[in-house]
Amino acid sequence: MATPEFILALREKIGTDPLWLTGVTAVVVRDVPGSSSREVLLVRRADNGAWTPVTGIVDPGEEPAVAAAREVLEEAAVHARAVRLALVEVIAPMTYANGDQAQYLDLVFLLEWTGGEPHPADGENLEAAWFALDALPPLSASMRDRLDAALADEVATRFRTAPAAVLPQAAGGDRREARPASDERVLTRVAVRRADPRDAAALTRLRRVMLAAMDVPGSDETAWQDACTRWFAQRLAAGTVVAFVVDGEAADGTSGPVACAVGDFQDHAPEPWNPSGRRGHVFNVSTEPAHRRRGYARACVMTLMRWFHDETEVTRVGLSATPDGRAMYEHLGFAEPFGRELVWRIAR
Structure with missing residues (x-):
């Protein structure tokens, strides 16, 4: 999916100044037929080649669990149902290649597969595939934490207690006036x-x-x-x-x-x-x-x-x-x- 229209509209007003956004990470699992094991859905991003769960941005007024299922369908052509909120965390501030700055409140959901076979459906990813939990591709520490939280046999939602890295708002749209994390x-x-x-x-x-x-x-x-x-x-x-x-x-x-x-x-x-x-x-x-x-x-x-x-x-x-x-x-x-x-x- 391309950059959401509401973000493009905001960027016309604030330029590259920092945006506080709500994101979702969708950890989709399914049972392996004839086995007690499970598989997890991962996509390989087109921008950096990294394997990750499906991630995306919550639209204004959209329920986060609905956003997680929507992103999975849009990016990987897979139908899934959210069953648990696994982790709430603030992601470190980031600056994109075009200078846009953003920071995300990320909500990690565990979803169950209900249908569809994965493939890169919207151009954001190079591959989409199921992986056995004991045969995962290399993942960043952050993505590994999100998978661990979603796959843990827990009912409660995990959350961070340490102060989050913060990028204060810049004045006048000058990217150099903002502070690093x-x-x-x-x-x-x-x-x-x-x-x-x-x-x-x-x-x-x-x-x-x-x-x-x-x-x-x-x-x-x-x-x-x-x-x-x-x-x-x-x-x-x-x-x-x-x-x-x-x-x-x-x-x-x-x-x-x-x-x-x-x-x-x-x-x-x-x-x-x-x-x-x-x-x-x-x-x-x-x-x-x-x-x-x-x-x-x-x-x-x-x-x-x-x-x-x-x-x-x-x-x-x-x-x-x-x-x-x-x-x-x-x-x-x-x-x-x-x-x-x-x-x-x-x-x-």
Whole structure:
């Protein structure tokens, strides 16, 4: 289905300013004939190639359960009946390729199949198919959570209790005046400052802490640390690297940065959604062990996101997340792209 007419009408009035919308995720299941197992309906999106349940937008005045069944019929040519509201959550703010900003209250429904064989019916998807629950294709963490909630043997609806990521309304339709996804209360209780070349050694120390926690061989060797300190000092002075830190007492008893997040730029060939080809990159997110679970790294990342948003023209910021850190980044608005990077290591 194309963009709903009511959204197009609103966009004529507000431009690309943020819209608060109600969305539905439809998890459709059916029993496998002659078996006690079940299958779930998934579609492969045309815009990014990702497999997901059917998702869509609730029309003004439409019952959400009706919207879920309608979207399934429109996108996959399958008839289904909503039987349970499984999850209520606020999705992280997003900016589309054309600059439109939106944030969704998403309602996840479990639906039972009543008829029809799936196929991509409206051009939004490349494929539509049934999958055994033990043979699902790769899914993002967010979509996996929605499936888990819908397929759980529960009566009650799940909901989130942590504060949602919020994108405040922009004034005058200027997309750069809006803020990236963040929990602003974190920034009011954690003092974050921008690092300068004098912090180069501390950033190297925090990098060593991060690499040691990842069991990277050689993380305690001094040669790379000396080179890293010079690297940080030169690039912080030149402004090609930006870092934000929280100060405290380090493990060696000195005062200085105990948490950090670093950002730089990567130049790529231009793309339709990024004509300049320039991308932001977040790395070296690290906290001293004694200062963890206080929101320091989160505050540094949020401040860096704000800097990328307000002070640069980049439209894409990437990072590599460990399993432990992935949930935080997804909450802040980072999402898994289509495709995976493969690395060829050259022995020298």
